[in-house]
Amino acid sequence: ERGSDGHVNIIYWQAPSILNPYLSSGTKDIESASLVIEPLGRYDPNGALVPYLAEEIPTVANGGVSEDLKSITWKIKSGLVWSDGTPVTATDAKFTADYCMHPEGGCAQLAKFEGVESVEVIDDLTVKVNFSEAKPNPYGPFMGGQSPIIQAAQFADCLGAKAPECTDANFNPIGTGPFVVDEFKTNDVISLSANPNYRDAAKPAFATVTFKGGGDATAAGRAVLETGEFDYAWNLQLAPDVLAKMAEGGKGTPIAAFGSLVERLEMNMTNPSPDLDADTRATVAAPHPFLSDINVRKALSMAIDRNLLVEIGYGQAGRPTCNLVPGPAVYASDNTDCLTQDIAGANALLDEAGWVKGADGVRAKDGVRISILYQTSTNAVRQDFQALIKQWWSEIGVETELRNLNASVFFGGDPGSPDTFQKFYADVEMYANNFDGTDPQAYLSMYRCGNEPKPSSQWQGENINRFCDPAYDALIDELGQTSDLEKRYELSKKMNDMLTKDSFTILPLVDRGRVSAHANSLGGVILNTWDSELWNIADWHRVN
Amino acid sequence: MTDTTNTEPTKPHRSQWADVWDQLKAHKGAMAGGVIFIVIVLGVFIGPWLWPYDATFIDIRARNQGPSFAHPFGTDQLGRDTLARMMAGGQTSIAVGLTAMLLALSLGSFVGITAGFFKRLDGPLMRLTDLFLALPILPLLLVMMLLFRDPLSSAVGPERGIFILIVIAIGITSWMPTARIVRGDVLALKEREFILAARSIGTSNSNMIKRHILPNVLSPIMVSATLGIANAIITESALSFLGLGFPPDFPTWGRLLNDATQYLQDYPERVFWPGLAISLTVLSVNYLGDGLRDALDPRIRGR
C-alpha cells in the first residue's frame, strides 16, 4: 500500500545539482531526477526495452516504427496525470523535444535527439518523431533516464536561453514518477514524498525519501553497510578488500551489475613525438614508430594479467574482458584469448619480430627503442594499474614512463591544452568509455577513418587511436542500413573483434560494472546499469 | 650591573654561534627535537641505500602483509614495501617542507625587511601582502597547478616539475605572516638607537640591513621557519587529499596516510607509520623552534 513503509534514505556520494537532465548530464542528476520525471520507456536490467508512460514499445513489427526506419510513433498510456493532477498529453512530449532541441538552450541530451527532423502531435496521446534519414535505432528521444518527459505547462517560459533561469522548475519539476520534491537543496539533499497521483495506487511503498548527496564512496558504503544510517548507496568505487570488510558489517549487501563501460588501453597509431611540428604530431601523417607494428601491440596485451587487475582494482565491480563491447550479452563477442597472461609468449613474439633487447634491457629495432609514454587521468586505481602494467611490460623489455593528468584537463577537450585524451600526445593512454543505451552502433562508428582528432578539426573527433581500415568503414555503413537484429549482433561482434583481437588497437582490460549497496531491510532493489539505478524505486519496500 | 672596582667577569670568549649552541644544548626539548629530526632526515635520505626494496617495486604475491621480518612495516595493496615507501615519501615530504619553507621565508623576510626599512615601499608592499592574504589559497593553487604543470614538467621532468610547483604554490601562499612579523620587528628596530647610531657613523643602507637589521630579526624568522616546515608538510598532504598534489603513484607521507585511511579498519597499522612520521616531524621541528627562539634571543641568552 502506498506510503505504508515509511521512510527510505538514499545516499549518492556525488550530490545532485539540478533535477533537469536536459541541463546536466551528470549521472547523479539524471538518476535523482528519475524519481520524479519519467520517459516513455526504459531499459530493464537486461537491456530490454520496457514501456513506462507509453502503452508499448514501438517496433517495426507492431507498426510503431516505419518500414523505412524514418519515423517512430509513441502512444501514451491513457489516464495518466502529472503530480499536480493535470493530464499527460502528447503535447508534453513534443514540448520536451522542442525544449531540448532549442538552439540556444545548450541541452545536455541533444545527442538523444540527433537526426530528429520534427516531432508531431498526432492526437492527445500520440506523438510521432520523424528522422531526417533512416534510423535503425530510433529509441533516442523519450527513452531512458536521460530523456524524460517534462511538463509543458511548467517549462513553457523556460525555452532557449531562459532555461537556466527557471530555477524553480529545474529544482522542482512536476513529474509522473513515484515521488514529488518537497525540498531541493542544491548539491546537498533532496526531500521527496510519495506522488499522490502516481499511476499505480499501491505504489510507492515509501511515504518519503531522503536523497542525500556528498561525501565520498567510503562514507556512503559505511553508512549503508556498517552503521545502517542509509538504505541505499550508489556506485561504491572502493578497493575490493575495503568493500569486503565493510560488507562484514552485516547491515547491508553490496550488489553488482554490468553495463558497457570498459576500461581500456588505447594504442596510438600515430607518432606523438614532440620533435614533430604541431601539424603532424599525433596525426595520421606520421605513423607510430613502433606501435604500428602489430606484434608489439599484441605483446603488450599478452603481458597483462587482467584477472589480477580486476582483483586489485575492482573486485566485485569488475570482470576481465577482451571486448570493447562487453554487453548486452547478445552483442558481446566470445573473445577470451587475452585473459591469460603470457609473458614468455610475448617475449618470444617480440624476439621473432626482430625487437631485441639492448644492454639496458629495452627492446629495440632499427634504432627504435620500445619506450612508452603511458598516460591516464589522476585516480588511485588507475595509478595502481599503471604501476602494475609498467612492471609487466618491463618484463618483456619495454620501457614505460608513467604520466597522469588532472581529469578535468584530460577529459576537458580544450584544444589549447596538450593534455587532452583527444590530442593523445602519448603512446598509450588508459580510460574508460561506454555507450548510451544498448545499441553499440554509434560507439563502433567512432573508429571510422577520418574521424580522428586532428588540428584541422580543432582536435575534435572520436577515433582516438587514429585507427583506419577501409574494411571496417564498410562494416559501419552496412550496420547503418541494417535493422535485422541478428544481423546487427553479427556485424557488431565482427567490428569489435577487428578493433581488439585482430588488430590490438584497443586493449580492453576490465568490464567495469557498478557496485551499489542496499540495506538488508530494503527489498525490491534490482540493479540496472542500462538506465537509472532507481528505475524501479516504486517497487522498493521494507522487508523484515 | 656595574662594579666600582672594575673587575671584569672572566668568562672565556665564545662566538655568537657557540653561544646559541650552548643555549640550545641546555634546552632539553630542543635537543630531543633536533635529534629526532636529524634521525628522520638521515633515515629517509640514507635509508633507501641500505634497504633492499625499491619504493615502486611490486611484489604482488606479498600484498597486504602485516609487519614481518622481510617487511618490518608491512606491505600495501600492491605488495610494495611500506618501509621503502615511507622513506621515499619522507624524502618528498621533507624536501617539500624544507624548500617551501625556505621559499616562504626568503620571500617573507625580503618583503618584510624592505617594507619595514624603506618607508616609501611600506604602503605598497603591505597592500601586496594584504592582497595575497585575501587571495583564497585553494583556487589559486589549483590554477597554478593547471597553468604551469606542463611547461615545468617538460622542462625539468614530470616529478620534479610538480615538486617545484607544489613548493612554489605553498611558498607563495604562506610568506605573508612572516613578512608581517618581520616588518613589525624591523619597524621597532628602526626606532632603536643603534640604528640611528649606525647611520650617524655613515653606514649605508645595504650594510645597515646586512649588519644591523638582519641579525636582529633572525629569531622571529627562525620561528617562522620551524612553523613553516610543519605547515608545508601538512599543506602538501591536504593538497594530495583534494587531488591537487602529487599524483597518486608518487608517495608522500600525506598521501600514504590518506591512502591508508581507507584501510583504517582492515589494516590499522598502515595509518600508524605515516601518522607517526608526520607528527614526529612536526613536533620535533616545533620543539627545535622553541629552543632556537630562546637561543637566538639575546635577552634570554644574555642572562
Place this chain on the structure above:
Amino acid sequence: MLTFTIRRLILAVPTLLFISLVIFLLLELAPGDPMAQVPLTVPPEVKEKMRLALGLGEPMHIRFWKWLVQFFWVEPQVLFDHYFGTAYAEGKLRVISWQTRSPVMDVVVERLPQTLWVVGMSYVVGILIAIPIGIYSAYRQYSVFDQAGTFITMIGYSIPPFFTGPLVIVIFSVQLGWFPFIYDTTHVVNDWDSFVYQLRQMIMPVMVLAMQTTAQISRYMRASMLDNLNQDYVRTARAKGLSERVVVVVHVLRNSMIPVVTVIALGLPAIFGGAIITEQVFSVNGIGAQLIGAIQANDLPTVQTLTFMFAFLIVFFNLIADVLYGILDPRIRYD
C-alpha cells in the same frame, strides 16, 4: 577611530576590485573545462552548444564586466527586494552557477546555516577549550600540564583532518554506534529530542575541526599570557593584595586577550573555506564543500563568487581585527 575605519573602508574598495580581477584572470587562464565531466558519450557538437549556452563565447572583458554588474548591482537589489518586498531586481540576470543553473547566492544562503552551525560552533568550542589551556600553561610555565598541553595540541595540529575524521567515524559511529556521521542538513530542531540529535550529529565534525583551532589559539594565548605575566602592572596588582585568581583572570587576561582576539577575528574567514576537508568527510555540504565542488566542476561563476566572498570576508575581518584592537586597547588611537 571613525576616520581610520572610513579610510580603511575606502582603501578596501580598490583592493577588492583588484582582487576580483586577479581571481577572474586566474580562473580564465586555467585550462580546465566545464564540460570535462560530461560523459564521453555526449558528442563534441553538443558540448560546444552547451558551452555557448554558458556564455563562454563572449570575450573575457565582457564576461568580467557582466559578473561585476551582477555581483555588485543585481545581487544587492535581490537582497533589498527580499527584505522590503520591492521588485528592483525583477528580470535582471543574477550570477548563475554553471553547475546548478541557479543563482550562486541562493545556494550560499542555503548553505550558510550548516556552515555556521558546524564550522562556527567548532571555532567557538575550540576557542573555549584553548583559552583556559593557554592561560593555565602560561601561568604554570614548564609544569607537567604545560608540557602535556603543548604536546597534545601540537599533535592535534599536526594530524590532518582527513585522518582524524575517518578515525572518529570508525570509533564512534562504526564500532560504538554512538553518533551518526552523515550530517543531516534537513534536520530541524524543534524540541528536546531533535536538539539532542542535532548535538549528536555535530559532535564529531566539531571535534575534528576544534582540534586544529584549539592547537593554534592555545599557543597564541600562552605566548600572550607569558608576555603579560612579567609586566610591572601585575606586580602592582599583587601589591594591592588581590588574589591570584583576580590578578590572572582580570588583570593579565584582559591584556593578553588583546592580541588573541585579533588572531581569532583574523582566523574567522579562514574557517569558512578551511573546513573543506572536514565538510567532505562528514558530508556536511557547507560552503567549503560548495567551493571544492565548483572547482572540480570548473563552475567558474561559483568559484569566482565564492572566492571573492572569501576575499571580502578576509579584508573585512582584517578591518574588524584592527578596529577591535583599537577598542580593546585604550592605548591605541587611530588618528
Place this chain on the structure above:
Amino acid sequence: MLDGDARGAIASIENLRVEFQTKDGPVVGVEDVSFQVNPGETVCIVGESGSGKSVSSLSLMRLVEFGGGKIAGGRLLFDRREGGETDIAKTEQGLMRTIRGNEIGMIFQEPMTALNPVFTVGRQLTEGLRLHKKMSKDAAEARALELLRQVRIPEPERRLKQYPHELSGGMRQRVVIAMAMACEPRLLIADEPTTALDVTIQAEILALMDRLKRETGTAVMFITHDMAVVAQMADRVVVMFRGNKVEEGTVKEIFENPTHDYTKALLAAVPKLGDMTGTDIPSPMKLFGQDDQKIEPIPGTDEPILEVKNLITRFPVQGGLLRRTVANVHAVEDLSFTVNKGQTLSLVGESGCGKSTAGRSLLRLVEPQSGHVMFDGKDVMALNAREMHAARQDMQMIFQDPFASLNPQMKLMDQVAEPMRNYGTHTGDEMRARVEMLFDRVELPRAFMNRYPHELSGGQRQRIAIARALALNPKLIVSDEAVSALDVSVQAQVLNLMMELQAELGISFVFISHDMAVVERVSHHVGVMYLGRIVELGPRRAVFEDPQHPYTQALMKAVPIADPNQRKSEKDLNFKPIPSPIHPVGYEAGPSEYKEVSPGHKVLISDSGY
C-alpha cells in the same frame, strides 16, 4: 602616630637572605641585611644598581616569590594593625594578601608600566579599597576622588575615568602613590619612585611624599640610588652594596661622616649643583680611590667650529581621511648657538623640549626645516647625500641609552671598527691596531674585543659607544644624554673620560642633558631649552650663577641638592604644565629675540610659552 611595642619598629628585617633559582644555579639577591623602620620615619635605602634594594623590599611584600626568588633565611617582622607582630617570612600567601596593599603599600619605579593599561584609573584605585575595606562601589569612588585630591592631581573627577596612557608620567606616578596610600598603610615602600621622571616632576613628587608622610604619619621605606634625593628625603639611611648592608645611620651622619669606602665613593661621585661655583672652565671630578688623578681645567679655544643659525625642525602630524599633514610638531624653533673648538656647549631642559631633535638636526639625522649649520667652514644644510656622508666623518654622536645604542648581535670589535669600514679610513691590521688603541683609550681590556654588548655593564657599554665615536677622529661629538642612564659612580667615570679626551684631543662637544649638576660640571657654555627654543644662552658660570629667565630659575630650584642641610620645601616649587608643541599647518612661530645681559649671556625676551 601609632605606638608599637617596646621596640617601636613597624617593620624590622633581620638577617634577610634571598636566593633565586636560575639556569646557572642559585643566585643570591640579598645576602645578609638587617634594619628596621620606625613609625613616622623615612628610611632611605641606597646603593648601586643590583645591590639588592628592590629584592629586600619585595621580600617584605612577599612578592619575590613571584619573580622566582625564595626567602632563604632571616626574619621579617611586621607589626600588624591588629594582631601584633608577625613574621612575614613565614606567613602564608592568603594572609599576606590581607597585609599587602592594606597595611603595607608599595610604589614602583616605573610609572609608565606600573599601571594596567586597559583599566581606568578609577577602577584600579578602587580595587584595593573594595577588597580590603569592603567598601561599596560608590564609597570607594568617593574615597578615590579624595585620594586624587590629596596627591594634587588637577581635575580629579575626569582622571578617574581616564586610562593610564592619557596621563603624563608625573600624573601616573601620583596615581600609583594614591593607590599605595589608599588603605592608609602603616608602611609605605617606595622603590625608586622618581628615577624615571624629569627633575621638575621629581621635585613635585618628592615634596608630595614628604607632605603625605607628615600628614598621615606613615612610615616610609624609600629606595633610590640618587644621593641628592636621599639628602632631601631621609631621616635615616641604609647603604647597600652587593647584597649586604654596609652602613647605616642618620642622614647627617652618612653625608658628613661616611665610614665605609663604598659610601665614600658614592658620595664623591655625585655631582652637586654648586660645586663649580666660582670657576669659569670645567675640570674633571675627583673620584674616591683614584689617587693618581690629575685634575686640570680644560680651557679649549675660542675658535668656532660649529655655528648654528635659526635652525627650525618640525615633524608633520598626519590625519584625516587622506592622511595629509594637518599639523606640525614644532620640536626645534629658531635655534642659534656657536660651539668653539675644544669646548663643550650643553643643552639642558625638560623632556620633550627638543634637545635630542636639535642634536640630530646638526648631523641631519633628522631633516631640519630651515636654518644654517656651518660646520668647519662647510654649510651642512647645503650638502647632498654623498657630501653629507663624508661630513659625518667629522661629527659623531653618542646616544642616551648604552643598552639601546649598540647592536646586541655584533661583536664589540666590529662595532668599534664599523665607522672605519664605512669610510675605509683604515683596513686590515691597521684597523685592528686602531681598535685596540681605542679600547685602551677608553680603558677597556682588549680581551673585550670579542665580546657582545650583553656581556658588559652599562658603563662599559657607554665606553664602547665613545670608542666608536672616536674611531674616525671627529672634531665634534654630539652627546645626547650620554650619561643619564648610568649609575652615579659609573657616570662620574664616563664624564671624566669625556673630559680627558677633550683635553687631549681638542674635541668639541654638544652635550645634551637634563641633569643640571652634570651640566654644571662639564660645560663651557650652556643653553637652556624650553619648548624648542633656547631661553637662555651663555657661559656656564653666568647662566648658573645668575639665571635671568624665569624658567631657568625654576629649573635650578627644582634640582635636588645632595646635601641634607639644603632641603627644599614644597612652597618653592611652582611649575606650569608645558604647553603642546603641536600647531596647525601654517602656524608661524615668531623669531627668537634675545637681550644680552652680560658678554655672551643672552636671555630670550620674546614669548617662550613659559
